[in-house]
Amino acid sequence: MSKRLTRPMGVALASAMMMMFASAQAPPKVFGDYLKLDAMTKGEVVIVMPPREISKYVAKVEEAAEAKPEWFKEFSSKAKPGVPLPFHENLGLTKEEYAKYLELWDQRKMQPVPKGEVAIRLEQAKEGQWTVRVSGLGTPISLLRYHAKTDEVQSTNGMMKRLEDIDADARSILGAWTGHEWRFQDESILGKTKENFAIGKLADGKTGLLIYRLQEVSTTGRLLYDKSLVIRFALPAS
Secondary structure (H helix, E strand, O other): OOHHHHHHHHHHHHHHHHHHHHHOOOOOHHHHOOOOEOOOEEEEEEEEEOOHHHHHHHHHHHHHHHHOHHHHHHHHHHOOOOOOOOOOHHHOOOHHHHHHHHHHHOOOEEEEEEEEEEEEEEEEEEOOEEEEEEOHHHHHHHOOEEEOOOOEEEOOOOEEEEOOOEEOOOOOOOOOEEEEEEEEEEEEOOEEEEEEEEEEEEOOOOEEEEEEEEEEEOOOOOEEEEEEEEEEEEOOOO
16 A cells, blocks of 8 residues: 555544544542542442341331321431431330330441342443443443533433531441532422432441432322432542
């Protein structure tokens, strides 16, 4: 082949490669702090399980809540979300029982679910848009797309708005952890839909978290659908 033909082809190839690298962007900090771009990370779906002995104390609180539903609703609405309710005699527990309840709660552990192994990969969908691909049980997260310009996460339901950053209490269900969260909410004649997505890390600084939840409630308050996912994974070495 003559130089007259090969040189323009080489220039064109080099130009195409330069355009490809130029279009690649560093991932936004809300994801880049936890995942490396285009790198596969192993994770697992987990559930939080306290010791079985806690069930008898939970049953007493549930019984007390049924006896005084209006009081319980108001009391729980004022409490810090995601952590055990503060002590009150109306909870149906003595102070000694409440202390034992907290002791057992503090022994909760994350346990992997059967067939819960997943692969996680942060990808750039297009300029300014990012996706966290998750295999297996974590597939619902793969349907989300982050828009860097608006700091929103798009789902099949609509746009999820950014909430305040998370700095969870050590007694929250997942323990102490920090991260970022987005939420979609909608209410219609059919009921209410709430969808949440969060990414963060545990206080140990070594474990990352992906959290997803989709809830649908009827106009009468009946829970129609509730899908929750908690995925933990090892953070990449810095």
